[in-house]
Amino acid sequence: MRILIKGGRILDPSQNLDLVGDLLIEDGKIAGIDKRIEVSYAKVFDANGLLICPSFVDMHVHLRDPGQTYKEDIESGSKCAVAGGFTTILCMPNTKPPIDSPEVAEYVIRKSKEVGLCQVLPAGAITKGRRGKELTDFYALKKAGCPALTDDGSPLMDSGLMERALRLAKQLDLLVMNHCEDDNLSKGHINEGYVSSLLGIAYRSPSAEDILVARDCILSYYTKGRIHIQHLSSKLSVDIIRFFKEKGAPVSCEVNPYHLLFDELELLESGANAKVNPPLRKEEDKQALLEGIKDGTIDCIATDHAPHTKREKASLESAMPGMIGLQTALPMCLELVRRGIISLEKLVYLLSLNSARLLGVERGIKVGKPANLVVFDPEREWILDEKTNLSKSQNTPLWGKVLKGMVVMTFWEGKMVYNAVS
Ligand SMILES: [Zn+2]
Structure with a gap:
């Protein structure tokens, strides 16, 4: 044909x-x-x-399958992906059961092949049950088709385990990804700032993010294991990553379109639908992220497509964090082009070529x-x-x-x- x-x-x-x-x-x-x-x-x-253009590659998608298919499943998620221009998506392991064994990874791959719309790559969990206590079988997960590992949704807090994970992942050429927010500093709901004081809502501080970003960069610097920081959102974290990239640490990172276009004030407009983890922060954080995109500190744009039902988004304090994003990524990124922040060529790198390189996926019009x-x-x-x-x-x-x-x-x-x- x-x-x-x-x-x-x-x-x-x-x-x-x-x-x-x-x-x-x-x-x-x-x-x-x-x-x-x-x-x-x-x-x-x-x-x-x-x-x-080369079709897009999204390193951060929640398909909720298996276990929470009332929110999304591999078929509906694949439909969203291709409608957004994505033909490769990396789905997060915080499913029920989690993708912490080759059997669950194989289920995701098998079902996505049955759907047959795009390439769905499973991200395996770093630790069993995503509990942060015991490493999964990295070799088995790699063999089952996982190009990357993360406990996304939960940060890996144990530095000793993260160090071992990075050493092991280096041997197996796996990418380790981390949701960087120190548990002890991120008990609240929204960013520490004007809106949290205005509404009297418990906050999560940017320091929660900065501390784990710095720790992961340091561990990557020493072990030479590839670490990928997920959904970067804080100003200081951009500086930390820039510093360690200059030092030659194999660090990469992604940012979500919403952290580039919204700040915490969006919560006053959209309420629980603007609640995400890490939270929407201040204008100065947004500006630092845009700077990080321009100078190449930030490698790619990922959607963190995170479907939740209306009931799960009922109020700001009770709401589960996250928003859907596969179909809105392109128009949001084009807004950055229209504002003169990035070129169309840069958009192709951010949405396709760079994330493809990080996942070892081929892209390019040739x-x-x-x-x-x-x-x-x-x-x-x-x-x-x-x-x-x-x-x-x-x-x-x-x-x-x-x-x-x-x-x-x-x-x-x-x-x-x-x-x-x-
Ligand atoms: Zn996350």
Whole structure:
């Protein structure tokens, strides 16, 4: 089967490619890139005015499967992913049971293959039951298909265990990821700041994040094990990571679109839907994160897609933290382009190429490579509502809002897995 995408702007900075022209897909691979391609017997799509980029890779997704499929499952999560332009997602192990054994990892892979929309990679837990006491069988998890390990949702507090995890992961070429918030300093609900004092709500301090970020960077510096800091949110943490990267420690990090576009004041507007961990912080934290993106301290953007039901989001204090984000990532990141903070090329690195590199996944628009592509309209406006939302949950401050930038088509290994038109 041949697919010809005509007249789009084909953009892949890793291949020095920025061309308005045609792209041919044949047998799952990119078969031609040129100003004009003429072939017989091809399904033709007009991409005039659209961008064609390497499809996105999300290192931080909660699919809630197994165990909490009333919030999301591998099928609904995969649908959200491809509608957002993602064809590789790393799903977090805080499921029920957790992904702490090869059996659960294999379940995720098997079910995602049955769904067949995108590549779902399981992140294995670092510790058994995510309890922070005893390491899992790293070798077995790697063999089952986990490229990375994390106890996400819970930080790994035990420094001795983290050191051992990093040494072991280095031998097995696994990426260790940590949700950095010191348990002892993060008992509250929202950031320590204006809104917490205004509403009289217990806070979690940025120091909770900074302390564990520093510890993990130090351990990575000494062990040379690869550590990836999840959902960076505090100003000082950006400085700490910048310092250790300069020292040559194999540290990487991600940031969520909402930490780049919202600050704590969003809580006054959106209430529990703006409650996330780590929390939305101050304007100065947001500015530091944007600076970290610009100078390369921050490697990639990950959504932390975290579905919860309306009941679980009833009040600020009782609400479970997190928001959905797979379908809103592109319009949010395009907002950074429109504001002149990042270029489109940088967006491709942040949403695709850098996260692919960290997970050891191939991406890039080159003849002979698998056709993993997203085609999007940076100008088209749409609304996230009952009609367009593909998640089982609705927890986002962007619900009902006009979003600018829409995925039109997504291709995974040459197969069209999403088409907004049909
Ligand atoms: Zn987390």
